[in-house]
Amino acid sequence: MAICLFTDFGAGDLYVGQVEAVLDRLAPGVRVIHLLHEAPAYDLKAAAHLLAALAAGLAGGHVLIGVVDPGVGTGRGAVVVRADRHWYVGPDNGLFSVLAARAAQCAVWRIAGAPAGASRSFHGRDVFAPIAAALALDDFPGARLAPADDLSVRIGGDDLAEIIYIDHYGNAWTGLRAEALPHDRVLVVADREIPHAGVFGEAPPGAAFWYANSSALVEVAVNQGSAANVLGLETGMAIAWR
Amino acid sequence: MAICLFTDFGAGDLYVGQVEAVLDRLAPGVRVIHLLHEAPAYDLKAAAHLLAALAAGLAGGHVLIGVVDPGVGTGRGAVVVRADRHWYVGPDNGLFSVLAARAAQCAVWRIAGAPAGASRSFHGRDVFAPIAAALALDDFPGARLAPADDLSVRIGGDDLAEIIYIDHYGNAWTGLRAEALPHDRVLVVADREIPHAGVFGEAPPGAAFWYANSSALVEVAVNQGSAANVLGLETGMAIAWR
Amino acid sequence: MAICLFTDFGAGDLYVGQVEAVLDRLAPGVRVIHLLHEAPAYDLKAAAHLLAALAAGLAGGHVLIGVVDPGVGTGRGAVVVRADRHWYVGPDNGLFSVLAARAAQCAVWRIAGAPAGASRSFHGRDVFAPIAAALALDDFPGARLAPADDLSVRIGGDDLAEIIYIDHYGNAWTGLRAEALPHDRVLVVADREIPHAGVFGEAPPGAAFWYANSSALVEVAVNQGSAANVLGLETGMAIAWR
Numbered sequence: 001m002a003i004c005l006f007t008d009f010g011a012g013d014l015y016v017g018q019v020e021a022v023l024d025r026l027a028p029g030v031r032v033i034h035l036l037h038e039a040p041a042y043d044l045k046a047a048a049h050l051l052a053a054l055a056a057g058l059a060g061g062h063v064l065i066g067v068v069d070p071g072v073g074t075g076r077g078a079v080v081v082r083a084d085r086h087w088y089v090g091p092d093n094g095l096f097s098v099l100a101a102r103a104a105q106c107a108v109w110r111i112a113g114a115p116a117g118a119s120r121s122f123h124g125r126d127v128f129a130p131i132a133a134a135l136a137l138d139d140f141p142g143a144r145l146a147p148a149d150d151l152s153v154r155i156g157g158d159d160l161a162e163i164i165y166i167d168h169y170g171n172a173w174t175g176l177r178a179e180a181l182p183h184d185r186v187l188v189v190a191d192r193e194i195p196h197a198g199v200f201g202e203a204p205p206g207a208a209f210w211y212a213n214s215s216a217l218v219e220v221a222v223n224q225g226s227a228a229n230v231l232g233l234e235t236g237m238a239i240a241w242r
Numbered sequence: 243m244a245i246c247l248f249t250d251f252g253a254g255d256l257y258v259g260q261v262e263a264v265l266d267r268l269a270p271g272v273r274v275i276h277l278l279h280e281a282p283a284y285d286l287k288a289a290a291h292l293l294a295a296l297a298a299g300l301a302g303g304h305v306l307i308g309v310v311d312p313g314v315g316t317g318r319g320a321v322v323v324r325a326d327r328h329w330y331v332g333p334d335n336g337l338f339s340v341l342a343a344r345a346a347q348c349a350v351w352r353i354a355g356a357p358a359g360a361s362r363s364f365h366g367r368d369v370f371a372p373i374a375a376a377l378a379l380d381d382f383p384g385a386r387l388a389p390a391d392d393l394s395v396r397i398g399g400d401d402l403a404e405i406i407y408i409d410h411y412g413n414a415w416t417g418l419r420a421e422a423l424p425h426d427r428v429l430v431v432a433d434r435e436i437p438h439a440g441v442f443g444e445a446p447p448g449a450a451f452w453y454a455n456s457s458a459l460v461e462v463a464v465n466q467g468s469a470a471n472v473l474g475l476e477t478g479m480a481i482a483w484r
Numbered sequence: 485m486a487i488c489l490f491t492d493f494g495a496g497d498l499y500v501g502q503v504e505a506v507l508d509r510l511a512p513g514v515r516v517i518h519l520l521h522e523a524p525a526y527d528l529k530a531a532a533h534l535l536a537a538l539a540a541g542l543a544g545g546h547v548l549i550g551v552v553d554p555g556v557g558t559g560r561g562a563v564v565v566r567a568d569r570h571w572y573v574g575p576d577n578g579l580f581s582v583l584a585a586r587a588a589q590c591a592v593w594r595i596a597g598a599p600a601g602a603s604r605s606f607h608g609r610d611v612f613a614p615i616a617a618a619l620a621l622d623d624f625p626g627a628r629l630a631p632a633d634d635l636s637v638r639i640g641g642d643d644l645a646e647i648i649y650i651d652h653y654g655n656a657w658t659g660l661r662a663e664a665l666p667h668d669r670v671l672v673v674a675d676r677e678i679p680h681a682g683v684f685g686e687a688p689p690g691a692a693f694w695y696a697n698s699s700a701l702v703e704v705a706v707n708q709g710s711a712a713n714v715l716g717l718e719t720g721m722a723i724a725w726r
Contacts, residue, residue, distance in 0.1 A: 002505065002508050004501070004505070010496075011495055011496030012495075012496065031504075031508050031512070033501050033504050033505050033508060034500070034501050034504075035498060035501040035502070035505075036497075036498040036501065037496065038496045038497070038498075050498075054498065054502070057502065058502075058505050059505070059506070059509055060505075060509050062505075165498075167494065167497050167498065167499075168494035168496065168497045169494070169525065198557065198604060199556065199557030199558065199604040199605050200554065200555075200556065200557065200558075200605065201554070201555050201556070201557055201558030201560075202557075202558070211605070213603075213605060214502075214603035214605050214606035214609065214610075223554075224526055224554055
């Protein structure tokens, strides 16, 4: 069981190491895996769909700290979620609600307050990391948790027909699970019609295509190029089908 | 005890992994924590204040390798510093002098020469990492160290009324410790007057405020926005109070 | 023995953590070292020379996963290479051919197919990581490998008189090994004549120079500045001598 981080802390910034230092102190032998630190900072809907897809792809059972948290330090609640085989620790602001809605089994606990001396602006380090460390050591921190009926903010588990993430190659991830989509459909985004291809090398260099990506989501890509640049794509754009 | 890295090597560049490979060979079971690899490359004053704040926030005792080192390979010295509960290994160019001046207890050793075959331009990998590995294993490398009275370059431990770091959200960190500052003061930077708020969610979206950040420094921020962009902030700008 | 990653996955993107999660599951106690995740994505010649230089500088013996793989999912083969003291796992597209040509001892195996359920676009996670995990545990995965006479794509081991990488400081790495080059030679790039200096501090601030860098390659740099910006350098530019 590893501790996986999914945050908007910035991969090159000074927040991630501080979280890892707390985890090292409280759960010394546990590996820390950095899933993403460039999650969309102010788009909880996109972040929730992206986290659900990444978590579904992780074999085994892990503790995931999720932090996309513009309301940190205000009245928003914080939760521990057990959804199928993973634990999740983070804000009760919708971030975990897509994966919770899709889970076969789901339980929720509210996190009661913060430890003495906790920063009001860095709950990832001072509130969530200590709880995640305890969970990773199979030491359920019951004294700090209260069972709850459900999450307070619920986005729901339906697919999202929008671009939710653009990777550094310029590939555009959508919130659509690809499983059930027939390959003869034409995807429409930014007024452009995009045909299907099985993988990058099946499209001519420079050509746009959609495919089922390695996280089982519909992705718009350009072979050896940037779909974001070529097609002018941005997070939040709507996807349609023809 | 972990080995913490604070450098200007670039989080996405090919230097960090080479240091970690040396640490893995010489101190195989010791965790490596990446505090920051985007430290200001040519501003030792800013880097020294930032390192002092980050190190003060680390619980436990660690070995910190600090590398902001434009003079690598020239006559500048190199040191090991024991300041309160942490060890520090790096250049004797002022980088450790803020934290040393603030420490209740401090001892300094000069690093004598470099191992055979060491690169002249990458002391982080070839000189500092082997010493840090030995310290992390509680194996004081006395043969390579000579006790010294003090650091050669001393910036001093006073607060610095300047912007010392801008994070990826666009928040501007200053070198001012927030502890003693009354909250009714108005901060002035770039000819703008900035009021206090307790945390992001207490300011209206788009509004600038100052607050005591999670490393106990005064920070200028904009709720759900970039203070750097909105206010035109840059590292080195002066802070005043009204 | 650590598992070292050299990829174009992007240091801040969501691919690296997925590979690390697989490695954690299959080789739990083995350290993962991130050599570079910003390798040139579509320039296999540059990537092959850079990987050869980095691997030569690693002490001990490691398993390296190398992924610069624009042809993933098409007919390109995949290989395991044993070259001197390291193992390499990745595509058979030339990436390992520079280091293989320079090795005193080299053996090659073809990877036969992909595990059931493997993504067609993310062999780093689904094909290469499981094999690397087995190798790191000294458990040669013979059932998935077939001995081969040689790599299919061979760039050769000769030096490359081009810029192969520009680091975040703006230093320009070349594919020329510096060992045999006399220091009185003048390097010519982008119509500019560049003299030798031993290290950054020996050149005046703002002045360009070439030197033998910490990976034993010829590098063009500017003291306290960006050679890429000052000289207008880009990957692929030719190097000459006068």
